[in-house]
Amino acid sequence: MLAGRMMDYPLTITHFLERARTYHARSAIVTQNPDRTSSRATYADLHRRASKLAHALTRLGVRAGDRVATLCWNHARHLELYLGVPAMGAVVHTLNLRLHPSDLGYIASHAEDRVLVVDRSLLPLYRKFAAQARCVQRVIVIGDDGPVEGDGLDYEALLAPEPDHFDFPRLDERAAAMLCYTSGTTGNPKGVLYSHRSIVLHTLVSCMHDALGFRDSDVVLSVVPMFHAMAWGLPYSAVATGARIVLPGPHLDPASLLDLMARERVTFAAGVPTIWLGILALLDEHPKRWDLSSMRAMVIGGSAAPPALIDGFLARHGLVVTHAWGMTETNPLGTIAHLRHGLDLDAAAELDTRASQGYAVPFIDQRHVGADDQPLPWDGRSMGELEVRGPWVASSYFGDEGEDRFTKDGWFKTGDVVTIDGDGYMRITDRAKDVIKSGGEWISSVALENALMSHPAVLEAAVFAARHPVWGERPLAAVVLRPGQAASKDELRAHLEPRFARFWLPDEVLFVERIPRTSTGKFLKSQLRDEYADLLTKQPPG
């Protein structure tokens, strides 16, 4: 029997915006400006300015479903776009400013963006792909320094004459709200179109205590860029709970972030491991310089957080790191590594569990399958491709590309190779394309990297495949040493030896200045693979 007695109340982002004004009007939005001064606004301002924005965009001809692109750093006006555009029924499309201009041109024209809102400092980037994105009819420029040239419109001048109140429409909860593209490390970037409903459900679960646990007393620093994977939903989770939000603008170096964390008494921060590796190294150098006593949690994800990083923060600085996994296709939160009550772990097992990618949050189902597509046992050993499903997991891509990523029985194939243990904790051993296949056996690059990064002289390590005349592929390691530290290839191999089968040990260790990174700060292993593909075929195998 269907109930039919409960109200049909749509789950929309508009509700968060209205709550922000009604109950959290005084909550602050702090932006670090390009000149390092700070600007402050409130959630009352957010509501007022999102209303003005909705009027201005309506005046420019933006209608329900139209895509409004952003090419912006993290700042208060980007937050206005995150809320105001979906609330008026249009779709906010965040462009990743770290992508190559030709990718941006492809994405903007694929999305058929109608309006583009761009930071003044990023106008030169926009000009590089403007010819490819002829669908863009209006360009709105954010920037406080002087008039806008050409036919661009000034964001502030556009908003100024508009009324403070907008009659936000009652939307269908399945209406499109936001469009994000994957960065396309394999093939063309693909778009994921989130609905109001999927974002609202993702927000509610993200805010649960055993997920991100947001509350109105939190001060949330979003190091994760608002131009990638919806900044892990932090903007919506902050607005939904009334937490203060701190947006770092373009300054993402460790010292600037630590200054900001200490000055704003940040309680919660989130970012990718490369950011936190830099922060930990600086904290180790100057353990007393910053007062971080306000911090309650740091969430790390986007690529594997090495156990040495998680342990280093806790053991040396008393800071708790929570490891999480997600994808653009999953809104993005999928799993989180909370230590469940009653697990009864010793110290080593506890660190191992914290360093896992965790278990699925409510309403996400996880399984992993073998080569025959059959589910594998949760024994902590069987490796297979992770598949997930849930109300905020994409069921197709924008434009219906990539159909092969979706199974007939309703699961999304993540492309991550994992194990799952008896308690449901999932561990990523590789992305499918990064797996090293040596003599028919799989070698986990992530496990080797984590072990290398536990060596005191190693700052960063990436392990990747090179061609080999006998074994097909063999692992190589690219290593960045800590300043003033030394280590040899033999020493690092000896460090790995007790933990791995002999055939797992990298054939070569390349000492490099910097590991190339993707647009979102992950190690760019495809570049390493291309660069060193023939290293072992050119020299006699060692």
Ligand code: ADP
């Ligand atoms: P891309 O990396 O292609 O830009 P996403 O940002 O959506 O796209 O990245 C999703 C991928 O990032 C996942 O499939 C997984 O490989 C990786 N990833 C995310 N979180 C973690 C994590 N905690 N540990 C290891 N890998 C992760």
